[in-house]
Amino acid sequence: MNDATENVAAGASDASAGGPNDLESMLAAARPAGAGAPGATNQRCGLIAIVGKPNVGKSTLMNALVGQKISITSRKAQTTRHRITGIRTQGATQFVFVDTPGFQTKHSTALNKSLNKTVMGAIGDVDLILFVVEAGSFTLADAKVLSLFKPGIPTLLIANKLDTVHRRAEIAPWLRDMQERHPFAEFVPMSAKNKGDIERLFGICEKYLPEQPWWYAEDELTDRSEKFLASETVREKLFRFTGDELPYTSTVVIDKFDEEKSKQHKRFLRIAATIVVERDGHKAMVIGEKGERLKRISTEARQELEKLMDAKVFLEVWVKVRSGWADDEARVRAFGYE
Numbered sequence: 001m002n003d004a005t006e007n008v009a010a011g012a013s014d015a016s017a018g019g020p021n022d023l024e025s026m027l028a029a030a031r032p033a034g035a036g037a038p039g040a041t042n043q044r045c046g047l048i049a050i051v052g053k054p055n056v057g058k059s060t061l062m063n064a065l066v067g068q069k070i071s072i073t074s075r076k077a078q079t080t081r082h083r084i085t086g087i088r089t090q091g092a093t094q095f096v097f098v099d100t101p102g103f104q105t106k107h108s109t110a111l112n113k114s115l116n117k118t119v120m121g122a123i124g125d126v127d128l129i130l131f132v133v134e135a136g137s138f139t140l141a142d143a144k145v146l147s148l149f150k151p152g153i154p155t156l157l158i159a160n161k162l163d164t165v166h167r168r169a170e171i172a173p174w175l176r177d178m179q180e181r182h183p184f185a186e187f188v189p190m191s192a193k194n195k196g197d198i199e200r201l202f203g204i205c206e207k208y209l210p211e212q213p214w215w216y217a218e219d220e221l222t223d224r225s226e227k228f229l230a231s232e233t234v235r236e237k238l239f240r241f242t243g244d245e246l247p248y249t250s251t252v253v254i255d256k257f258d259e260e261k262s263k264q265h266k267r268f269l270r271i272a273a274t275i276v277v278e279r280d281g282h283k284a285m286v287i288g289e290k291g292e293r294l295k296r297i298s299t300e301a302r303q304e305l306e307k308l309m310d311a312k313v314f315l316e317v318w319v320k321v322r323s324g325w326a327d328d329e330a331r332v333r334a335f336g337y338e
């Protein structure tokens with residue numbers, strides 16, 4: 001993390017040393033004239049959608065903004081399947097974030113249609129859109145997501161993963177090109193893994209949120225239930241430990257989420273989860289040799305849930321085969337997708 005911080009800081013000053021067409025002056029020019037700092041006493045609150053094609057770092061960004069893991073992340077594309085609200089209150093401002101699934105244009109199963117509908121719903125009624133792309137890159141998939149935006153909602157171009165860009169000099173011409181593609185309100189080259197960049201982003205977002213009373217209590221982080229967070233945690237471990245072998249159509253259903261009285265622990269949760277896969281071969285893959293992989297998935301999920309929920313957790317994880325569920329609209333709904 002420290003290395004990344006230093007890289008970004010060094011990269012930013014390199015770019016700003018380049019004269020009138022440098023990155024800093026481009027960013028300053030892109031800033032709308034009327035956007036001033038909010039009054040210190042008046043509360044602000046608003047919805048911010050985080051949108052982009054799969055794997056650009058949307059969930060990583062959301063978790064960094066909220067300050068806790070609300071949305072699962074993995075190297076596998078399309079890990080995020082739900083509209084998730086993450087909340088962060090800083091000073092007089094409450095930021096309410098909506099994470100969206102990576103917009104999928106390649107396949108058209110019932111699951112994908114449902115995912116795309118979630119994205120469309122998320123961006124229709126927000127105060128600000130963070131359009132996330134990988135810095136220095138703009139593909140057809142990015143263009144398709146951008147084409148969905150209705151005019152009128154201020155949109156920031158989040159050029160993420162700046163730490164992976166080695167030739168910083170190429171970013172300024174790329175930003176100029178991006179300026180021509182869409183009337184972005186501002187350009188934010190950054191890394192979702194860099195704390196300083198995240199703090200800077202709060203300052204940028206704040207001025208686009210309307211002055212109005214907060215919707216949530218100051219310490220609330222999400223409006224999703226603990227049961228939902230439990231299924232997301234198991235799903236994250238599932239994808240982390242199966243790598244690219246397991247199709248993204250695998251899912252997790254929570255069959256039981258009970259809080260029981262305990263003399264030894266202030267909270268005791270009994271959770272039963274089922275991993276749903278499409279084929280027998282996938283089931284064997286999840287279970288692993290002598291059940292080793294499933295054991296690792298359950299153990300890591302349990303440890304993380306204990307921290308997240310501040311409770312002793314007893315977690316049971318099963319694996320079930322339901323072939324073709326991602327193509328079956330009724331099942332997609334039954335498993336909790338809109």
Ligand SMILES: Nc1nc2c(ncn2[C@@H]2O[C@H](COP(=O)(O)OP(=O)(O)OP(=O)(O)O)[C@@H](O)[C@H]2O)c(=O)[nH]1
Nearest residue numbers: 055056057058059060074077078079080102191192
């Ligand atoms: N180097 C680097 N990697 C990043 C950064 N942000 C995210 N990543 C990595 O990119 C991968 C994808 O990140 P996610 O946050 O899961 O991406 P997503 O856009 O939510 O993906 P979907 O759920 O598929 O839509 C993960 O391996 C992250 O660790 C960044 O700023 N720098």
